[in-house]
Amino acid sequence: MPDLSLYRHLDEMAPWNDRLQVLEVTGVIDEAPDVKTFTFRSDAQTWFRYRPGQFVTLELPTADGPLMRTYTLSSSPSRPFSLSVTVKAQPGSVGTRWMFDNLVRGSRIRARGPAGDFSHHNHPASKYLFISAGSGVTPMMSMLRWFNDCAPWTDVAFINCARRPEEIIFRKELELLGGKMPGLSLGFMIEERSSRESWFGHMGRIDAVRLPLLSPDFHEREVFCCGPEPFMRAVRSMLESAGFDMAHYHQESFGAPPVETPPAAVPDQADAAAMAIRFSDSGVEGRCLPGQTVLQAARANGVRISAACEFGLCGTCRVRKVSGEVEMSHNGGILDEEIAEGYILACCSKPLSPLEIEA
Numbered sequence: 001m002p003d004l005s006l007y008r009h010l011d012e013m014a015p016w017n018d019r020l021q022v023l024e025v026t027g028v029i030d031e032a033p034d035v036k037t038f039t040f041r042s043d044a045q046t047w048f049r050y051r052p053g054q055f056v057t058l059e060l061p062t063a064d065g066p067l068m069r070t071y072t073l074s075s076s077p078s079r080p081f082s083l084s085v086t087v088k089a090q091p092g093s094v095g096t097r098w099m100f101d102n103l104v105r106g107s108r109i110r111a112r113g114p115a116g117d118f119s120h121h122n123h124p125a126s127k128y129l130f131i132s133a134g135s136g137v138t139p140m141m142s143m144l145r146w147f148n149d150c151a152p153w154t155d156v157a158f159i160n161c162a163r164r165p166e167e168i169i170f171r172k173e174l175e176l177l178g179g180k181m182p183g184l185s186l187g188f189m190i191e192e193r194s195s196r197e198s199w200f201g202h203m204g205r206i207d208a209v210r211l212p213l214l215s216p217d218f219h220e221r222e223v224f225c226c227g228p229e230p231f232m233r234a235v236r237s238m239l240e241s242a243g244f245d246m247a248h249y250h251q252e253s254f255g256a257p258p259v260e261t262p263p264a265a266v267p268d269q270a271d272a273a274a275m276a277i278r279f280s281d282s283g284v285e286g287r288c289l290p291g292q293t294v295l296q297a298a299r300a301n302g303v304r305i306s307a308a309c310e311f312g313l314c315g316t317c318r319v320r321k322v323s324g325e326v327e328m329s330h331n332g333g334i335l336d337e338e339i340a341e342g343y344i345l346a347c348c349s350k351p352l353s354p355l356e357i358e359a
């Protein structure tokens, strides 16, 4: 018997907001080797409001404690009753692998978001060029799904790169969209042939010769790029060498959690340059060594601050500074209004004076 309470109109439901929310898994789909899409609805019957290309941070309740992982929404806000993330488990993955092994229909997890400004809504243009590699396809898919629903005539050239044919995420749906959207031109590129799928398309890596072949008028387009850092670096330098106006280039970095181990705090022999740091909620008085971030100092002093990307993008480690000054070099994970209200991102803030933090 279907759950009749699910049949509601949008105006009978409240929109999702940026507080911590509970998501319920409604489906898990295999997309490609080691790639799955997880679809969610809100357990509070809210509808999802976000910009195509934005991300959420999921709190994964692993046996070793909560792990925060940030994922772009591959779904489109034009279909606001559910949202989805499409995730690739890299070799050695802990968080994503936990999702593969544990999340089934009906599972509930907490999520923060949406956040991020990698969206065509922030850069309206008459023509777009999307360039992605591997799981970097997710923000492009969200934007394309939105175009298909809301502006299907939009001119989009999409170059989607993968290692092998079977690793092209969303290939079938993209080909379907290519048939439905008159302004969409698709160029797939792979690096290696495979015995699993035949391939008659472009091979190799995107370079100065292939780019104009796949998108002859790339100079006139608003470019969005997402993929591994070396891939994005190559695209950037290719565009720069071609004289492209980089004010029209936007990229999203999925980054990799830093592996550095923060130096342990040693209060007794504290370096003269170390700053006093007080964590008011936990009542801990500690030291922040030179070069340490507030997040590293918190960990070294046994104070838990939730964190995910750890490069100032996802906003998970936002904490309120009660007193003191910091130098913060974030990547857009905090709003100017939040900074004015005294918030900082612990992962990318270093003390300039003794500090008191709400944590």
Ligand SMILES: Cc1cc2nc3c(=O)[nH]c(=O)nc-3n(C[C@H](O)[C@H](O)[C@H](O)COP(=O)(O)OP(=O)(O)OC[C@H]3O[C@@H](n4cnc5c(N)ncnc54)[C@H](O)[C@@H]3O)c2cc1C
Residues within 6 Å of the ligand: 055, 069, 070, 071, 072, 073, 085, 086, 087, 088, 089, 090, 091, 092, 093, 094, 095, 096, 097, 116, 135, 138, 139, 252, 253, 254, 255, 256, 257, 309, 313, 314
């Ligand atoms: C804004 C943003 C959006 C993101 N969107 C997506 C998305 O849509 N889909 C998706 O699959 N991931 C996405 N990520 C990356 C995701 O947050 C995780 O960093 C990534 O999935 C690795 O986490 P894990 O738990 O699988 O591996 P971990 O347990 O964190 O790491 C395991 C191993 O993988 C390596 N590793 C960590 N991160 C990466 C990476 N990004 N690429 C390659 N190797 C890595 C580590 O060095 C380590 O050796 C996004 C990240 C950000 C910041």
